[in-house]
Amino acid sequence: MNRITLGLLALIAAGAPALAQTPVKIGMITTLSTPGGYLGEDMRDGFMLAIKEGGGKLGGIPVELVVADDGLNPTTGKTIAERMLQQDKIRLFTGSIFTAVTLAIIPDILRANAFFINNNNGPKEYDGANCKPNYFASAWQNDASAGSAGVAANVSGAKRVVTIAANYYTGLEFVGSFKKNFKGQVVDEILVKLNQTDYAAEVSQIKALKPDGIYSFLPGGMGISFLRQLRQAGVTGVKIFPGTTIDGRLMQALGEAGKDVIGSSNWVEDLDNPANKKFVAAYRAEYKRVPTVYAASGYDTARLIGSALKKVNGNLDDAEGFRKAILAADFDSVRGKISFGKSQTVIQDWYMTHYAVNDAKEPVQKLSKKIIENYTTDLAEQCTLK
Amino acid sequence: MMWTYIAEQCLNGVQLGATLFLMTAGLTLTFGVMGLVNLAHGSIYMVGAFVCAYITLRSGSLAAGIASALASAAIIGALLETGVFRRLYARSHLDQVLATFALILIFNGLTKLYFGRQPYQIDVPEFLSGAVHIGESFSYPLYRLVIVLIGLIVAASLYYIIARTRVGMLIRAGSTNRDMVRALGVDLPLLFTLVFALGAVLAGLAGAIIGPVQAVEVGMGDQMVILAFVVIIIGGVGSVRGAMIASLMVGITDTVGRTVIPQMLKSVTDITTASALGAAISSTSVYLLMIVVLLFRPTGILSGRI
Numbered sequence: 001m002n003r004i005t006l007g008l009l010a011l012i013a014a015g016a017p018a019l020a021q022t023p024v025k026i027g028m029i030t031t032l033s034t035p036g037g038y039l040g041e042d043m044r045d046g047f048m049l050a051i052k053e054g055g056g057k058l059g060g061i062p063v064e065l066v067v068a069d070d071g072l073n074p075t076t077g078k079t080i081a082e083r084m085l086q087q088d089k090i091r092l093f094t095g096s097i098f099t100a101v102t103l104a105i106i107p108d109i110l111r112a113n114a115f116f117i118n119n120n121n122g123p124k125e126y127d128g129a130n131c132k133p134n135y136f137a138s139a140w141q142n143d144a145s146a147g148s149a150g151v152a153a154n155v156s157g158a159k160r161v162v163t164i165a166a167n168y169y170t171g172l173e174f175v176g177s178f179k180k181n182f183k184g185q186v187v188d189e190i191l192v193k194l195n196q197t198d199y200a201a202e203v204s205q206i207k208a209l210k211p212d213g214i215y216s217f218l219p220g221g222m223g224i225s226f227l228r229q230l231r232q233a234g235v236t237g238v239k240i241f242p243g244t245t246i247d248g249r250l251m252q253a254l255g256e257a258g259k260d261v262i263g264s265s266n267w268v269e270d271l272d273n274p275a276n277k278k279f280v281a282a283y284r285a286e287y288k289r290v291p292t293v294y295a296a297s298g299y300d301t302a303r304l305i306g307s308a309l310k311k312v313n314g315n316l317d318d319a320e321g322f323r324k325a326i327l328a329a330d331f332d333s334v335r336g337k338i339s340f341g342k343s344q345t346v347i348q349d350w351y352m353t354h355y356a357v358n359d360a361k362e363p364v365q366k367l368s369k370k371i372i373e374n375y376t377t378d379l380a381e382q383c384t385l386k
Numbered sequence: 387m388m389w390t391y392i393a394e395q396c397l398n399g400v401q402l403g404a405t406l407f408l409m410t411a412g413l414t415l416t417f418g419v420m421g422l423v424n425l426a427h428g429s430i431y432m433v434g435a436f437v438c439a440y441i442t443l444r445s446g447s448l449a450a451g452i453a454s455a456l457a458s459a460a461i462i463g464a465l466l467e468t469g470v471f472r473r474l475y476a477r478s479h480l481d482q483v484l485a486t487f488a489l490i491l492i493f494n495g496l497t498k499l500y501f502g503r504q505p506y507q508i509d510v511p512e513f514l515s516g517a518v519h520i521g522e523s524f525s526y527p528l529y530r531l532v533i534v535l536i537g538l539i540v541a542a543s544l545y546y547i548i549a550r551t552r553v554g555m556l557i558r559a560g561s562t563n564r565d566m567v568r569a570l571g572v573d574l575p576l577l578f579t580l581v582f583a584l585g586a587v588l589a590g591l592a593g594a595i596i597g598p599v600q601a602v603e604v605g606m607g608d609q610m611v612i613l614a615f616v617v618i619i620i621g622g623v624g625s626v627r628g629a630m631i632a633s634l635m636v637g638i639t640d641t642v643g644r645t646v647i648p649q650m651l652k653s654v655t656d657i658t659t660a661s662a663l664g665a666a667i668s669s670t671s672v673y674l675l676m677i678v679v680l681l682f683r684p685t686g687i688l689s690g691r692i
Contacts, residue, residue, distance in 0.1 A: 033494070035603045038503035167665045189657050190648075191665035195609055197600045198405075200398035200530065201641045208391050221505040221601030229599060232510060232527045234517045253507045253601065289504075 023062040024314050026305065027084040028095035029077050029105055032069035035195070035221045038249060039097045039294050040069070043120065045287055046298025047095070050306070053282065058302055059310030066090060072097075074104035081105040085112045091316045092117070094301055097294070099123050099142065099170045110134055115322065119301035120294065124173075127343050128379025134319070136326055137345040138304055139297045140244075140266055141377045146174035148264035148350040149215055149243035150181025151371050155352060156262055158213030158239055159184040162206055164226070165217035167191040174217040174243070187211055192218070199226045203233045213239045224250060228257040236260065247292035251355070251363050258363055263353035267296045267335050268367040271351070275332040290362065296334050307331040341376050343383035349373050390524045395645055396638060401530045403637025404537025408592035409610050410617045410629045411544055412585020418561045418624020420578055422471055423479050425486040427614065428607025429493035430586045434459045434593030436497055439506040439602045448511045448598070455594035456587050463586020467579045475578075490608065497604050505603040533595055540588065541630050548626055557581060561624045613640075616672055620679045622686025631687055636672055643671030 028047065030040035044067055056062055066088060070077035077096065084090040085108060093109050094117040096102040102121055109116045115134045118126075122141035126132060153161060161184055165171035171191065179186055187209055190202050203226075206214065218226050223246055230238075240246075240261045248269060251258050269280055269291060279299055283291040308325035312318045327340045338348045349370050356366035413427045434455040442451030470489065474482045509515075510529045517525040548554035556577055559567045568574050593607070600606070617636050621628030648664025655663070679687060 032503075033498070033604075035505065035601075035605050037498070037604070038505075041503055167662075167669075172662070186657070188652075189661040191661045192644075193665075193669055195605075197596075197606060197609065198402055200401060201395055201644045204391065204394045204398060205645055207394075221603040221606070224505055224507060224601035225599070228507065228601075229527075232515070232517075232529060232599065234525060234527070249504050253505050255507060255509070257507075 022314070023056075023064040024058075024092065024309060024316065025064045025066055025088060025090045027081075027088070027090040027093040028065055028067045029070050029080050029084070029093065029101070030067065030095035031072045031097040031101065032067075034072040036072055036097060036219060037069075039120075039220070039247075039292075040095070042249070042292045042295040043095055043097065043298040046283065046291070046295035046300075047302045048298075049279075049283055049286055049295075050299050050302030052286070054306065058306030059308070061306070061309040061314035063305075063309070067095075070096070070101050070105075072101065074100050077101040078104045078108065081108045085109065085114060091115065092305070094119050094305070095298075096120060100168075106135065113319070115316070115319075115326075117301055117305065117326070119297045121170075122345060124377075124379060127345055127377055128382035129384070131343040131345075131383035131385050133323060133344075133385055135344060136340065138301050139346065140348075140375075141345050141379075142170070142173060143177045143180075143377055143379075144266075144350065144375050145244045146177035146215075146217065147181040148266075148372060148375070149241040150178045151350070152262050152264040152352045153178075153213050153215065153239070153241045154181070154183050155371050156213075156239055158182075158241070160187050160209075160211045161185070161213040161215055161241075162188045162190065162209055162211040163215040163217075164190040164192065164202060164206075165215075166194045166196075166219065166222060168194050171217050175215070178215045178217075178241075178243075182215070184213075192222075194222075196222060197225050199229045200233075202226070203229050203235065206230070206238075207233060207235055211238060213241060215241045215243075217243070217245055219245050220250070224253050224257075227254055227261070231257045244293055246365075247294065248290040248364060249292055251365055252290060255363055259355045261353075261355055261365070262368075263365050264350055264371065265293050265353060265365075266348050266350055267293045268351050268353055268365060270367050271334070271336060273332070273334070273336050276334040276336075279334045290364065300333050300335065303331045303333075304329060341380045342385070343377065343380040344385065345377055345380060347374050347376050350375055390521075394524065394526065395641055397526055397530075397534075399638030399641035400634060401534050401637070402641055403634035404534045405592055405596060406610075406613060406617055406637055407537050407630055407633035408540060408588050409614045410621070410633060411540070411626055412582075412588045413611075413614050414618045414621065414624055414626065414629045415557065415561075415581050416471075416585050417618060419557055419564075419581055420471070420475055420560075422475060423482045423486065424471070425483060425611060426466070426489035426493065427585070427589055428609075428611030429490050430459050430462060430589040431593040431607035431610055432493065432497060432604070433462060434590030435597045435602045435606060436501050436506065436593075437590075438594035439508045439597045440501065442508045442597070443506070448508065451508070451597075452591070452594045455590050459586045459590025459593075460583045463583040463590075464579050466586075467582035471582065472575065472578070494604050501604075503604065505601040506597075507601065508597050510598040529598060533599075536591070536595060540591070541626075544588075544626055553577075553580065613672065616676050618686075620676055620686055622683075622689030625686070625688040628686055628688030635675060639675045640668075640672050643668040647671070 122137035311325035350372035352368040353365035438451040438455035621632030651660035
């Protein structure tokens with residue numbers, strides 16, 4: 001008897017504020033632990049900054065962000081997705097950092113007719129003929145991230161390149177995309193263990209090969225260790241093309257060892273548009289650290305969601321309306337002009353960056369020039385969604 | 387050209403072996419003397435690296451960083467021994483694994499809270515940076531040679547302590563017959579705390595000196611500790627000399643396996659297949675070495691001998 005009364009009370013307590021103002025719940029399954037955890041932290045903080053600027057609202061609609069750490073473990077991610085779908089009744093998801101986790105959580109989300117806005121990785125499994133009405137890639141398709149490094153290598157005149165990548169599914173995929181876009185010769189392909197810390201053997205190998213460029217897909221601390229050991233071994237002047245795997249925070253950790261890094265990204269801190277200027281200033285003031293492409297992506301996604309929520313007045317049951325509203329991308333992106341292509345994957349420009357020291361004496365990635373205009377994936381045309 | 391390349395790779399292997407030795411020397415003593423499986427040894431390595439990086443960045447002196455890393459490793463080691471491990475000696479290995487695994491999670495969590503998620507980096511001090519040139523085509527980073535040197539010095543002094551001093555004698559006696567040592571009236575708890583603190587200092591030293599080479603990040607010790615246990619099994623549980631030999635074997639096998647196997651495969655197939663296949667095979671090379679050693683010496687190379 002007592003338990004029933006308590007249960008009723010709890011129901012009333014939970015229902016009361018919901019009647020007054022129903023916030024739209026947004027599920028953010030992201031990576032906050034493991035060495036890659038800082039990526040999820042930036043993503044979350046960028047997203048929260050947008051909510052804060054809206055006074056707890058996105059597009060004028062009250063929202064509630066539910067954050068959970070997947071620990072870079074696909075199984076954990078899947079369990080969280082199931083819990084958020086069934087217990088928390090969440091209908092809108094975003095935030096996954098690593099492709100492996102993303103691939104594990106998407107099926108459940110889509111089966112429940114919920115939405116997934118992929119704001120970091122874009123597995124090609126959901127591009128082209130396999131596009132899904134409730135799946136959107138708002139950051140990039142993976143092919144673009146590594147492909148942009150290939151274009152950057154072409155633009156900077158590299159002829160003989162060694163690739164070095166972490167030996168797992170995404171690493172192999174990225175090397176493939178790099179080779180597809182790079183016009184010079186790939187003299188060797190090195191694969192290393194995921195989370196390897198000592199690269200002495202690989203550095204010696206590279207020294208012997210004497211390449212003029214290196215494509216590296218070594219996320220997080222792996223990249224720092226590799227680049228510093230490369231420099232300590234006296235290898236300088238060889239251009240490093242890491243695509244999006246070297247970000248603002250890693251540049252600071254690298255210091256001088258980042259001098260040869262030629263990055264390529266869909267967002268750079270000094271991109272000249274009003275939305276970006278506002279974001280960079282607000283982010284630096286709020287969190288006292290350099291904004292990364294992940295933070296920018298979190299911020300942009302929050303505002304993309306806001307623009308769509310506004311159009312359907314916070315009603316996610318209007319699925320078709322919400323879908324069309326997302327695809328319209330009716331907001332001022334920090335990336336400048338963006339739009340969604342046929343396969344619901346973002347179409348945007350890509351930029352090349354170089355090492356520089358800013359006014360606060362921090363090493364940063366500075367915008368060199370635009371290298372790709374309106375990048376569209378080659379699979380996009382195969383999507384039959386209307 | 388070919389020979390200098392092979393020499394350089396062997397030197398890389400020796401350097402990896404030297405770092406591994408610093409990690410395993412303490413671990414093999416605690417495993418051998420107290421029968422404790424301590425997975426959290428890697429956490430002390432991580433703490434050493436973080437403290438060293440943090441203090442070095444604050445004070446600008448790597449020496450100050452290393453000194454504070456050693457001090458904090460010793461304190462943490464002694465505290466862990468008296469507070470946690472002492473209750474685990476009588477327990478089964480499974481309980482020990484569970485408890486020390488919990489410690490890994492706690493250490494990772496606390497480090498994240500205190501130092502943040504971003505990887506740290508410190509620079510090699512000016513007088514140790516640069517490369518040593520031997521002849522026309524051979525050069526090697528000076529700092530890595532220093533790491534090898536530190537490994538050798540530690541090995542020699544450890545060997546001296548264990549083989550020539552009274553404390554070393556008690557450690558040796560403790561590892562072969564604990565009950566007899568206790569019966570002779572030796573203060574075993576104090577001895578254990580000392581051994582543990584010594585092991586922790588060595589792990590902290592390994593973490594501190596690796597800071598200028600690698601990214602200092604949460605979870606960095608977890609990968610090292612797996613290799614360290616392989617070294618202990620190969621070298622023989624409780625044997626410091628065995629740990630030294632096995633560290634070098636594992637270091638060289640891992641390094642040469644990583645480079646030579648893919649290279650050899652490239653002569654028979656295309657680059658992409660060779661690198662994928664080579665990476666798969668070379669990641670097992672250390673474990674193959676362990677299997678071969680255990681086939682011939684089931685208790686390790688120098689089991690039962692210091």
